[in-house]
């Protein structure tokens with residue numbers, strides 16, 4: 078039997094309705110949307126533009142401001158490196174946060190090697206950004222602030238609207254990595270005053286390998302230097318033949334996720350509360366990150382007094398969870414360390430990611446199992462040390 082899947086922050090299974098929506102575009106509708114001279118091109122171009130309109134409407138923006146990418150990693154790279162290259166004459170300072178995903182941190186580090194200066198803001202012990210600290214970090218030469226909407230390890234939601242207001246007042250662009258937030262709550266880029274927003278399909282029942290970047294076209298009109306050149310697709314911002322079936326799947330995934338987000342959020346909140354209550358029956362279990370505001374499907378805890386490697390080995394038999402993000406497995410989480418946890422505590426932490434197919438029975442099984450093995454694990458670690 079396969080382990081219980083509790084790693085929805087890493088990826089999610091495809092929603093069957095998304096699969097249905099994509100089907101025709103793998104077979105009969107195989108044209109290239111850039112083929113402007115015949116019906117094979119027209120029909121898929123129409124599908125791509127419908128997906129663009131739908132995605133734009135879900136973010137409360139215009140279709141021209143949506144460009145399709147291979148996922149959130151590419152969208153983050155394009156946003157950060159594209160803005161840096163377009164605005165370097167105005168300033169070479171960027172502000173981001175220590176708990177960002179590596180797809181934000183690494184482009185920033187690359188820019189440092191090119192002569193940009195990057196401020197990596199610390200977070201408070203609950204994982205939230207201190208707005209006063211952000212205010213003090215902003216300078217005349219700051220061109221971009223990048224703060225994620227929802228954290229992929231601890232699930233906390235950053236105060237985007239307040240950050241948006243602060244950046245707008247100073248004429249600084251705001252980018253947000255919303256890979257974990259899109260489809261789980263309504264996001265309105267006008268209300269949030271966000272200028273660039275990255276998203277991906279596969280975290281919300283969509284296919285892997287597709288995402289999008291929202292780029293504000295008006296007040297302010299954001300400039301970007303493309304990071305990929307070729308056929309001039311996506312208004313020249315991102316060359317390459319569009320992945321038509323995946324783009325159709327992305328729009329469908331967002332559609333279905335948003336149609337059900339409220340009931341799904343309530344359901345997950347209920348399950349997560351049961352999980353947390355069950356784990357709290359054990360001593361020395363710490364919650365990582367604020368309880369609220371937080372993604373309903375996220376619980377991240379540190380089990381004190383156990384060997385991390387051993388803990389994860391035992392967990393593997395019954396459930397699919399991870400210590401940190403999927404992309405950084407093997408290293409102690411930089412996010413938990415930013416909250417002030419030691420490397421050792423970070424290693425004996427578990428990220429539970431609940432999602433669409435998680436059931437109450439599964440949560441009960443997980444609670445029972447952890448209650449059974451933890452005292453045993455603690456005893457072992459105690460003997461060792």
Ligand SMILES: *Cc1c(COP(=O)(O)O)cnc(C)c1O
Nearest residue numbers: 148149150178180229256257277
């Ligand atoms: C998953 C994730 C990414 C990477 O998205 P891909 O589409 O897999 O490239 C980036 N940022 C966050 C916060 C994520 O959770």
